[in-house]
Amino acid sequence: MGERALFDQIGEIIRGSTPPRLGHPHIQTRHNGVKAWFGDPAPQREHYEAQIIPAELAPGARHHAIEIGFHAEHPAEPDNEAALTRLLTTEPAWRTDLGDEPRTGTFLGRTTWRRISETWPDTDLTDTDLTGPDIPFEIGVRLVDYIRALEPHRKRV
DSSP states (O other): OHHHHHOOOOHHHHHHOOOOOOOEEEEEEEEEEEEEEOSSSSSSEEEEEEEEEEEEGGOSSEEEEEEEEEOOOOOOHHHHHHHHHHHTHHHHHHHHHOOOEEEEEEEEEEEEEEEEEEEETTTTTTTTOOTSSSHHHHHHHHHHHHHHHHHHHHHHH
């Protein structure tokens, strides 16, 4: 399976698994990742993403990693910090759903952006065999976990 096909499958899992009360997710698939957001159909600076990142950005990775989570990628760093701060005020609520894996703070590879995400070092992206884990399903479900846990808090004013 090519990586584009992997992320296309993950996009379908997001579409099919996102709770309707959150609205219709907009999905953008690329060769190295998938983004999901709500509201305006134009790509949003605050979104959920699963993507392949280089090993040097992920502790413990030797070849690559999958990063899964929430990103704030506004042009102005204070806007990204504000988006993260809003979500951190409700951290006890979403931590219950997401566990200890998510890290918060600066974006991996770009210090002006912010994130709540986790990395899966050296994930085998070809492991789609019926006897083993279904990696598109695993990634898609975990990204939907982030959407379910964070989106209700992100929308609060």
